[in-house]
Amino acid sequence: MAQIIELRCCLPISDARTIGTILLKDVMKKCNDTKVQILVENNNLGLIIHPEGMGTCDGSYAPILLEQHQGMMRLFVWSDINQHEPTHIIDLSDALESNRRDTD
Numbered sequence: 303m304a305q306i307i308e309l310r311c312c313l314p315i316s317d318a319r320t321i322g323t324i325l326l327k328d329v330m331k332k333c334n335d336t337k338v339q340i341l342v343e344n345n346n347l348g349l350i351i352h353p354e355g356m357g358t359c360d361g362s363y364a365p366i367l368l369e370q371h372q373g374m375m376r377l378f379v380w381s382d383i384n385q386h387e388p389t390h391i392i393d394l395s396d397a398l399e400s401n402r403r404d405t406d
Contacts, residue, residue, distance in 0.1 A: 359384050 341352040341364070348369030356365050358380045365380040375394040382389050395401075 357383060359386055 339354040351366035352364035367378040377392040379390040
């Protein structure tokens, strides 16, 4: 997984550009609304998403990466700040519209 280590080294929060502040609403309406600033960078690695206050165990690196790899889309997530490797790598190939099956 050397590629993932390389990604962590290339995704510092200071290199991302802010696209705005969004207001997230709790879907159960049990919590107050929370304003979260999302930093996003689109570079040769893919789409890097860095919610304010989140990171990886190696520092202030973006915990979400969407990439195109060998013709398929993959989503990397570091959902545990204490884990070195991504906790989830999701192949999005089955989400292609061309894979939709009509149901009766």
